[in-house]
Amino acid sequence: MTSLPADLRRHAAADCYDCAIIGGGVAGLTLAIQLAQAGRRVILFEKETYPFHRVCGEYISLENYDFLCRLGVPLAAMNLPRMTRFTLSSPSGVALHHALDIGGLGIMRYELDPLLARIARENGATILEGTRVTDVVFAQEQFTLTTAGGTTYQARTACGAWGKHANLDRTLHRPFLTAGRQDRQFVAVKYHLHDVDFPEATVEMHNFKDGYCGLSPVAGGLTNCSYISDVRNLRAHGNNIAEMEGHVLMQNPLLRPYLVAAQRQGTPPIVISQITFRERSTVDEHVLMLGDAAGTIAPLCGNGMSMGMNASFLLQGLLLDFLAGRISRMQLEQQYTRAWRGLLSRRITAGRLIHQVFGQPQLTTAGIQVLRRLPFMTDFILRLTHGQPY
Ligand SMILES: Cc1cc2nc3c(=O)[nH]c(=O)nc-3n(C[C@H](O)[C@H](O)[C@H](O)COP(=O)(O)OP(=O)(O)OC[C@H]3O[C@@H](n4cnc5c(N)ncnc54)[C@H](O)[C@@H]3O)c2cc1C
Structure with a gap:
């Protein structure tokens, strides 16, 4: 994480979002919708412009139907x-x-992602397309996010839903990048x-x-x-x-x-x-990770979209508790990590094992x-x- 010049730090409460989400795939978008539906001020940054195609099998497990x-x-x-x-x-x-x-x-991401973005907007979330986040800094209990155009945004919480790999993995010095082995x-x-x-x-x-x-x-x-x-x-x-x-x-x-x-x-x-399929952390520099950013799974083995949506469901409940002052930031981070592991790590491990055999x-x-x-x-x-x- 780099430190921002003081003049770039704006702390006016009116400008401060409850949550900033970086990445508008299924994980980020479903989180944005839930927080917006709960009446929270959410901003989501997506570097691409919808609609666009992604490499994905586009099979959504029916476990997500009700959600x-x-x-x-x-x-x-x-x-x-x-x-x-x-x-x-x-x-x-x-x-x-x-x-x-x-x-x-079977649903094309070309249709699903813009549909989720539209629902998020209809519920009051701010969705900035074509906007790449280049830095996230946590100081004095809030995050400052800088975009490629140099604009800064403030938020009380920040979530990383930027997928398998992104510039921000390096910016945050995420430990999985220095795993020290040849994957x-x-x-x-x-x-x-x-x-x-x-x-x-x-x-x-x-x-x-x-x-x-x-x-x-x-x-x-x-x-x-x-x-x-x-x-x-x-x-x-x-x-x-x-x-x-x-x-x-x-x-x-x-x-x-x-x-x-x-x-x-x-x-x-x-x-x-x-x-690569290295293990990743669920929290780095107080940024809460979800979707592939929290654990890229072997594709076709564990339904990555489902896991991203599951994580968003877990996270929104804890974020609402934090934003309402019911839990501290430390509790938010610890409880999310525990809940994420409890729900998803068995699935990730199973996916990795199947992936070892396949091929x-x-x-x-x-x-x-x-x-x-x-x-x-x-x-x-x-x-x-x-x-x-x-
Ligand atoms: C070959 C293959 C087949 C698969 N098949 C299936 C399947 O059939 N079913 C299934 O459930 N899963 C499948 N998966 C897995 C699934 O595609 C992923 O798990 C899922 O897309 C992860 O969603 P996400 O929201 O975490 O990330 P993504 O969908 O990757 O979204 C991340 C977003 O963040 C944006 N972003 C990145 N950096 C920044 C930045 N700095 N600023 C702003 N935006 C940024 C990106 O543009 C991107 O839109 C497959 C994966 C592969 C590779």
Whole structure:
């Protein structure tokens, strides 16, 4: 954290928000809506401008259904595809078919995120799009946030919902950046496929060497195809996505037709890189972290969007207690950390373990053969990756 010149510190109570949220993905936006609905002054900063596409499988576990409806998302009227079955395959195409207990809905982030931003605004939150926060300073019991344009804002609390990695991780010297070990790095890729013959109400997850790919329907007759691969696969193919897909992913016969369709379609995929799964802290320099900023989970293994929304639900209750003077800042930070770990760390650990197995050709084949004989084990693993309604 850098210190601000005194003339930039404005402490007038009238200018001070109850909460400043940095990052307008599902975690930040759902937190903004809840605080605004509770009558609190909230400001949220999003560096991009809605709508925009993100690399995400866009499968929302139904555990969030009631929560999203309470916030004002008209899920019932949105006519979204609902998934009730899933297929898992090994790199050689050995497959398991199973029912999904809770199941999920397919919704494009291109639609969901602006919808949440609109609901937040309707409830009185200030949402600043195209506004990148470059610094957060805590002094004299309040935060000063500086944006790329040099404007400063004051808030009593600050929440970091800036996703997997952002400039602010370095600004705050977050401990996970100095973990001192060489983590595996991943690259993630997303397509929206049209005109593919995809089975109704199904999520498919197909493994390939050092990675895995999820497919599921989203609204508008499109199929989301998102995958994560060890970056070594990409480097071994001259950093060329099509080459990597041709030589590695398409070795899985169940995945091949979708990627052939994706390449034929010709729309360039959205790609993000430098993904790691290091453990992170829930509070740094008094900034409360949620969503991927608090713990990037192995995608397709633990429903990251659900975990971000779950965290926002936990956090809003504690923030309201703090803002009303019922708990101190120290209690807020400690109780949030405890509650977050209690609710989510088992899920993150399960996601990491599944992620270790996925992408290993022999292990996934053997694992699928075992699961085919022991369906209750599949139910158990699926339960680990989904949570309870809240
Ligand atoms: C390949 C893949 C597939 C996935 N599939 C699924 C799935 O099917 N279901 C599921 O539940 N989860 C899935 N996930 C995980 C899910 O996408 C994430 O967990 C979720 O998007 C995290 O939400 P968030 O709000 O924490 O962060 P994000 O959605 O990443 O939002 C963070 C926001 O912060 C903004 N930001 C960053 N820095 C700043 C700054 N300095 N100032 C202002 N704004 C800033 C960014 O622009 C961004 O909009 C998948 C992930 C991957 C990689």
